[in-house]
Amino acid sequence: MKRELLKFLLFAIVVSVVPAFVSGGYLLNVLVFVGIFTMLAVALNLLLGFAGQISLGQAAFYGLGAYMSGVLTASHGMNPWVAMLIGAGAVGLLTFVLGFPILRLKGHSLAMATLGLGIIVYIFFNETVDVTGGPSGLSGIPNLTVGSFVFDSDLKNYYLIWGFALLAILLAVNLTNSRIGRALKAIHQSEVAARVLGVDVHLLKVEIFTISGVLSAIAGSLYAHTVMFISPTSFGFNVSIELLTMVIIGGLGSIYGSVLGAALLTLLPELLRTFQDYDIIVYGLLLILMTMFMPGGLVRGIPDAAVALYGKLKGGGADVER
Amino acid sequence: MASSDQILQYCLSGLSTGAIYALIGIGFAIIYNSTGIINFAQGEFVMLGGMLTVFFLSVAVLPLPAAVTAAVLVATLVGVIFERLAIRPLKDAQPITLIIITIGGSILIRGIVMLVWGKDTHALPAFSGNEPLFVGGATILPQHLWIFVITVLIIAANRLYFHHSISGKAMRACSYNARASRLVGIDVKRMVLFSFAISAAMGSMAGIIIAPLTMTSYDVGVMLGLKGFCAAIIGGMSSGIGTVFGGLIVGVLESLGAGLVSSGYKDAIAFFILLIILFLRPQGLFRKGETERV
């Protein structure tokens, strides 16, 4: 437990000093997105990595949070924080209610149902033009404010969003090292044994699905108030796949792995501008290769590979001596 | 209010897209029954069928029948390669791993097609013109007839294969009990490969016959694949008549919904049906539930 806390503090320190070393405003802007995707990847990881329940509709909850915030503030002049709260609450209610039938499903059916849900929501974003502005998007969303302080620069937003992201990480780490976290892992590894030991498997799945939805919705609100413009393409099927790839690359069931996955997949395309549209090929390859050759993700795979390499080198050295 | 002629019109065009969904759904079912895998890349075979035919027609300038044949062959080859490279090495993996692998395969195929042929939408000429035919008060296109005829032929061929040929029977045996099949000397691995080949071929054929009506592009596979899955779920994952009904139901409801309610929500309709079926009768409309063993 002590070690977990230390790890977290170390990470928090790194996060808070990074802006001092980042000169260009552009990179800072990208790091803001890393923060948002960190929250989203952690949210999916709680569900997929710990409870073993897949969701291919995460972008829908992210988008609903963003649109709730956007519409309530831009079209109805509501306070952004209140809008964020209402968005999180509404998505929480939706995921809780839908969670009961959806999480009766397993494996493929669960994947398809969440995928279907994601696409339905996406279609609504596009079609309810009166409310969402349809495909051309919704603009005029205000920044978040505290008193007279406005989060209107990349630096301010960096601290705002990473504040939320760090809180999400801390809560997720706490959760996974608790009675609930063990029950989630138990569901993943043997559902029938978990039930026999008194874990209300279905309810717990619904609860974690809800938490995952709420966290994604908050990330969506933050996105809306940071970028100040939203359109449906930011919340489509591809985003759900991108999140899935982040979680897989980082490592299922590893919270810091999700941070790594979010960072890699957000930074890489920015650094290698040539990727552009073709990032989906990279996602496809990464999903296949990681699942086949490094199923534990980078956070577990790299140390394992290092140990193996070290062993080989040592073994090789012994050969030479002989 | 819609007239009865209009309704008839919606039903007819719904039946023809429904036939396509049925073909795709049967592709899902064939792989599922032989491996327990839902192949999320199924829709990409459909896309490949259409796109490859466009390629063989326009770039390689083959006559239509040759282009169609070549497209089906190449798509089938892709299916076989996919099975060999991504599925076979992972035998007995957890469902979640297989879901992720097939999703990975799906977006990889889509990405490569986009890389090679770009993001444009392509039209495929109708097989025999666009002169409408009158049925009651509604009209249909010759392409609709092609769709019905080819679908019926494929389903009949399928049935012949699975019920009257040795390898078809062997595949059915595998779907009931893979271990027992292995014991009686059936090469289960080969049957899995066959199942991928057959469903890739069927999927690509579906993609080819629908392309003249709907156009085709690198990203049509997602929606078509999902609707095919919807058909298969309604049919209880049967590789026969159940899924055909499933496809027709989805096609007709979708077409009626688009015509009578709003065309923007057309795609949402299939997914509403999918969710409702999964919530209320996850084993399909025509099948009884089973008890999972502990």
Place this chain on the structure above:
Amino acid sequence: MLRGEAITRTFGGITALDDVSFSFAAGKITGIIGPNGAGKTTLFNIITGIYAPTEGKVFLEGKDITGLAPEKLARMGMVRTFQGIELFPQMTVLENVMVGRHTKSKSGIIASAFKLPGHIREEKNIREKALSWLQFAGLGDLADQEAGSLPFGRGRILEIARALALEPRIIFMDEPAAGLNSRETRELAGLIRKISELGITIALVEHDMELVMDICEEIMVLNLGRKLAWGTPREIQENREVVMAYLGEG
């Protein structure tokens, strides 16, 4: 303590259990024997809420528990182990047993995520209790090993320790000695006796006749889904029908 009335269960065309009635006495060790496919596991699955019976009822201390979910039954003090071992392989041995404390603790998601004070105390208590049950089962020194890396025999014992952590009133064990060598089987017999001394009612399915005859006070024999006999070990050994069933003439 636990009573079953006319339980029948069919799977499609197969009748796995056919009109079976029984009563397990409080504090006793009851054995259930019978050839493979007799319906023993199915019976456990029905009692512990994993399957619903096609017909018939189950009572726990007079209360109708037919069709209740396993997680509900766990809260009423009923727990089981599995014929094909169901551990949580990627968790440590201790964590496995800590899951067994689930019904004895109650922190929810919010309390756990925010580490509220009550939750910290509860976690400490879970750990201590789990460790003491691990020691009770003789696995204390394996606490930090990954459960999936345990040798088979240890795994079976761990599954029992995990079940005990729930402090059950009645425990069902499905072939606990299957796959154990003779030394491990002797240790298992000792553990089962120790559990019985705690006042916990035990029912076990077992093929190892020596073990069954040694530790069980009552035995029920199932064959082809029907109850063939019920009695003390001695009565069962002398029952001609039972002997015939086992020789395959039934």
